[in-house]
Amino acid sequence: DAGITQSPRYKITETGRQVTLMCHQTWSHSYMFWYRQDLGHGLRLIYYSAAADITDKGEVPDGYVVSRSKTENFPLTLESATRSQTSVYFCATGGGTGREAFFGQGTRLTVV
């Protein structure tokens, strides 16, 4: 049981290209989140979803698009990648029996 899986683990893309980061969970948790981690900023929330077909902006949503057609998947798309979007991206789930959020292994994205 993998729990939460992110793919790819590493990605290098060029400025202006569209790139999609995938997140899949096996727990059926209602909430899913996308965070980005940058040195000195900790983890900042990009988008979150309370349930299938319900998404909302977080702290740093500009340049990102999300969708959630199925409870288990929550892809994050960078429509036109910029160098400032070079970061480590973490998907997380929540909404189980407690207040804990569970994180994936992360995707390291480099935009050149």
Add this chain to the structure above:
Amino acid sequence: QQQVKQSPQSLIVQKGGISIINCAYENTAFDYFPWYQQFPGKGPALLIAIRPDVSEKKEGRFTISFNKSAKQFSLHIMDSQPGDSATYFCAASMNNAGNMLTFGGGTRLMVKP
């Protein structure tokens, strides 16, 4: 606007010493304060958490101290070990926001043998 401020950014402690990391928050609606531990190449994982109705919570060598009036909370790692070397994040969340977390900036802890 950073709602959760964490200090220090980095910390070096000798094996057996006490590691102390501090956080301060602004939003009084926060009602859940977890600490996450992150090892290189891994995602953050919950270490310990506290709610504002208690002033202290201890789990093994890890203790959270909580000061509601000052809007501050801290993590103490007793008898620090090299295996504790990691990045630590404090966070806060509100009951009506699911499990959405607001994180501090993180503290990179190194425990020297």
